[in-house]
Amino acid sequence: AAEAEAAAAAERQAASDSDATEARRQAEAAAAELQAARDATGASSAGSGEEEVAEVVLDMDFEAVAAARSDFDAAFCRDVAASLGVDVGAVSLLSLAGGSVVARFRVGGVQGVAAQLGGGSGLSTGAMTEFNGGSLVGVKSLGPAEGGAVAVAEALSAELEEARAALAARDAGLRKQQAQVAAIKDKSKQFIVRLGDEKRSLEAALASSKASYEELSERLGRSLDEKRSVAAAASAAEAASAETRGELDALRSEAEAARRAEARASEALRKGEAALRESLGKVEGLELDLASARAELTRQKSLAEMALRAKEAELGAAAEQGRVAEVRAAEVREQAAALERSLEVASLAAREELEVACLAARDEERSRADAAEAERARAEEQLE
Secondary structure, three states: HHHHHHHHHHHHHHHHHHHHHHHHHHHHHHHHHHHHHHHHHHHHOOOOOOOOOOEEEEEOOOOHHHHHHHHHHHHHHHHHHHOOOOHHHHHHEEEEEOEEEEEEEEEOOOOHHHHHHHOOOOOOOOHHHOOOOOOOEEEEEEEEEEOOOHHHHHHHEEEEEEEEHHHHHHHHHHHHHHHHHHHHHHHHHHHHHHHHHHHHHHHHHHHHHHHHHHHHHHHHHHHHHHHHHHHHHHHHHHHHHHHHHHHHHHHHHHHHHHHHHHHHHHHHHHHHHHHHHHHEEEEEEEEHHHHHHHHHHHHHHHHHHHHHHHHHHHHHHHHHHHHHHHHHHHHHHHHHHHHHHHHHHHHHHHHHHHHHHHHHHHHHHHHHHHHHHHHHHHHHHHHO
């Protein structure tokens, strides 16, 4: 546990050293920015006007920007560089303040940055929009920064002082942690000494316990031998008891089989008696059915004889009607023969009359033809 605590303290010290290194790096970066701002101030006062310090107000949450400052700085520089068509390294974000997000920046080698960005209308915010989680970043205003590089230098100086104060506080904390680590190391050494003493005491107790354990092991061995002897005797008795139980089970099985056979025989006898009674009942029913069938047969035979006599009477009447019909048919045949003879006579007379009429018609037609021929001859003579 002491070693783990010491290791944890060492890790905390290493983390503190890393934090101190990072703080120094940030302080150096702030100093470099301050020097750049001072250089820009000197250049501005000399009237060069090549690197204007511009200020833009962005519609963003300042706390979200401050929480991911390096990502925002990169996105801001990419958007400004893309809008002006310059390299990203030429864009310097000098300061960042709240009130939405107020950013002051300059672009190396570019004159009139605010004018070239059209007062904000020409500033692309694609990278910042992506940084903002896809929410469009609006530009509220963009123009030359009031006070120019002087104001930026003052802001950077304030930031540098804050960084130095934070670095001093971190150094003080680091020294305090180092003192704590030293105290923990001293405590660890004392604890290790106590552990050595306790270890020797435990080794002596362990030797005594080992001797006691060996004695108990010997006693346990003797007890196990006695237990094995008793177990062997118990096994023999159990085997004899098992054999006796087997014989008893066999006798019980035979008795149970005999009882089951007797029960099956009784059941078969009972079923046979029931089947016999059922057969006798069926025979009696069949005899009754036979008597009923005989009576019905006699009745049907009487009815058939009566129907036969009725049919014979009907047949006699039908035969009489047949004889009458035959006489009537003979009369009809005679009338038909007479009609046929009359028809033949009438046909002969009609044929003769038709032949006479045809001859008369031919004679008349011939006379008309002769007259027409004579008339035609007279007409030809007159025409000639």
